[in-house]
Amino acid sequence: MAIKTQPVTVNLGPQHPSTHGVFRMRVMFDGEEIVDVEPVFGYLHRGSEKLAEERTYTQIVTLTDRMDYVSSMLNNQAYILAVEKLAGIEPSPRGVWLRMIASELQRIASHLVATGFLLQDLGALGTPLIYAMRERENILDLFEMLCGARITNSYLRPGGVFMDAPAEFWPALDRGLGDILNTVDELETYLSGNEIVFSRTKGTAVLPKELLINASITGPMLRASGVDWDLRHRAPYDYYDRVSFDRILHTASDNYARYWVRVQETRESVKIIRQCIEQIEPGDVRPSFDEVPRLIRPPVGDAYAAIEGSKGELGFYLVSDGSIAPYRMHVRASSLINLTLLRDMLIGGQFGDLFVTFGSVDLNMGEVDR
Amino acid sequence: MIGLGLSRGFAVTLKNFLRPAVTEQYPDRHVGLIGAAKAAGMNPFQFLVKKPTDSLKAIAGLATVPVAVKQSPRFRGNEFTFFEDRCTACASCAKYCPLGIIEIVSVPGKIDAQEGESYKLEVFDIDIGRCMFCGLCVEACPYDALHMGTGFERSKYVRDELIITKEELFDAPKRPSSFYRPQFEENGFDPFKETIDDHHDAGRHERPSDEDLKRKWVDER
Incomplete structure (x- = not known):
């Protein structure tokens, strides 16, 4: 006689430590198996896109910091690229190199946070998260040297960055890069060969390549399925055509592959930063105020610029009506779009894998809701 | 081999257990007798004689000295x-x-x-x-x-x-x-x-x- 169980609906979140912010899921379980998932979001909506409509182009930089708050530099970079495209600004070379260094450091920080929290969701309470956070703290110290803030940087300006790096930044960066590589090696020693991590993440939440492409998923999630799609390589922005790096690909497209791609990408970021340090040239970090005034009035038109963010393609679409503020700003938030496959990932899976799968998406509710 | 990855992991955690802590104490840091005497600007014997209550506190581990947080000169402060x-x-x-x-x-x-x-x-x-x-x-x-x-x-x-x-x-x-x-x-x-x-x-x-x-x-x- 088969035992019959009744489906149970459980409400998860919005205030739940494992939902990476304020995310709510109504999950229907049949025993241990997930039958249905209904994601509910919008709890962190702050109306950034609407707020941008009444602020000048420089002031909006401060809003972009608060969208994806673990990768503010990357948000800054995507927004500034859109403004430069819209207003036809030629950036200063040194400013571009500096913002490449800053954004690659931010990518490392973001991937470390993603890895740490994924392991936290796996049940490795504390240790991997604290190790990852310890390394991120060094990166935040570097940001404090650069721009005076740790999280909400607002470092970039149209045409470059607001201030050159101080003299003590370069030796600290050199030391920091060595530390990052040590930490990643350590991380791989205790995680990439760990049998518990294997058994929990390998073969769970496998997504087919076609589905990922059709749902326009980008970033490490897509590269974990073997699709070679990296905007730094496919459509180089800034000076990414002058640096060489390997694209990290994995074919399994499961939770382990997504974790593995992120860990390996931190090494590539270190490689890129080393090349930037070699190639950086002296000069001004931003154009003079005669060329790019404080109050930019771009011509009527629109522009879309996208970068390879830490979570996927991060794009800013700006429409100008010729005034000092954009007529409309839209953000292609990679976290939100990567979240659309949540049902495909979760349904049919086990209860224990729910948060692991959720963590492997590496989403940030600040970016999902904006 | 099953268990090899786990033991490697434990080796890493053991190594980290032995390395110096990165925690920064703020706003105060607990000091012993020598630290308290140093903060008061005298040697431990002088401190014992001149401030017996404070020295007893320091020996019991209750004395604290304020700590300045490491900041960059560009720090955008709260004022x-x-x-x-x-x-x-x-x-x-x-x-x-x-x-x-x-x-x-x-x-x-x-x-x-x-x-x-x-x-x-x-x-x-x-x-x-x-x-x-x-x-x-x-x-x-x-x-x-x-x-x-x-x-x-x-x-x-x-x-x-x-x-x-x-x-x-x-x-x-x-x-x-x-x-x-x-x-x-x-x-x-x-x-x-x-x-x-x-x-x-x-x-x-x-x-x-x-x-x-x-x-x-x-x-x-």
Whole structure:
């Protein structure tokens, strides 16, 4: 006689430590198996896109910091690229190199946070998260040297960055890069060969390549399925055509592959930063105020610029009506779009894998809701 | 082999267990007798004789000394530094603020033969309860009158007390952060050790000598 169980609906979140912010899921379980998932979001909506409509182009930089708050530099970079495209600004070379260094450091920080929290969701309470956070703290110290803030940087300006790096930044960066590589090696020693991590993440939440492409998923999630799609390589922005790096690909497209791609990408970021340090040239970090005034009035038109963010393609679409503020700003938030496959990932899976799968998406509710 | 990965992991955690802690104690750090004596500026024997209660506390592990948090000179602190002699009440900072939290009221002041008409600052309020410390006001200031501060211990129980008024800015010790002020970095100014008393030192240009001033304002006229 088969035992019959009744489906149970459980409400998860919005205030739940494992939902990476304020995310709510109504999950229907049949025993241990997930039958249905209904994601509910919008709890962190702050109306950034609407707020941008009444602020000048420089002031909006401060809003972009608060969208994806673990990768503010990357948000800054995507927004500034859109403004430069819209207003036809030629950036200063040194400013571009500096913002490449800053954004690659931010990518490392973001991937470390993603890895740490994924392991936290796996049940490795504390240790991997604290190790990852310890390394991120060094990166935040570097940001404090650069721009005076740790999280909400607002470092970039149209045409470059607001201030050159101080003299003590370069030796600290050199030391920091060595530390990052040590930490990643350590991380791989205790995680990439760990049998518990294997058994929990390998073969769970496998997504087919076609589905990922059709749902326009980008970033490490897509590269974990073997699709070679990296905007730094496919459509180089800034000076990414002058640096060489390997694209990290994995074919399994499961939770382990997504974790593995992120860990390996931190090494590539270190490689890129080393090349930037070699190639950086002296000069001004931003154009003079005669060329790019404080109050930019771009011509009527629109522009879309996208970068390879830490979570996927991060794009800013700006429409100008010729005034000092954009007529409309839209953000292609990679976290939100990567979240659309949540049902495909979760349904049919086990209860224990729910948060692991959720963590492997590496989403940030600040970016999902904006 | 099953178990090899786990044992490797434990080796890493053991190595990390033995390395020095990265935790920074704040605001106080517990010290023993030697540390407490050092903080009081005497050797342990003097400390034992002169301050027996404090030494007993230190031996029991209850003595604390305040710790200064490691900060970068560019740190955008929770307060502002303002040089009233440099301010012309142009309100650039108020216009540039993304949140509109700087309130400036100015009235026409004296008319000077040298400098022309000047404006007197009546109200200069910064509502740091809503401030996000982006530093755009500092970036906008054309006369280097407003700087970010370096302190951050300014929590209050009442929201109204978070408004920094003109008087408070005038009286505060001038410890400007070198955020968007490259002249401080060039001069090697350390905001955590020294203050700027003369407002001429805060500018991004060198202070003109008396001869220069005489030539400009007297001889050439």
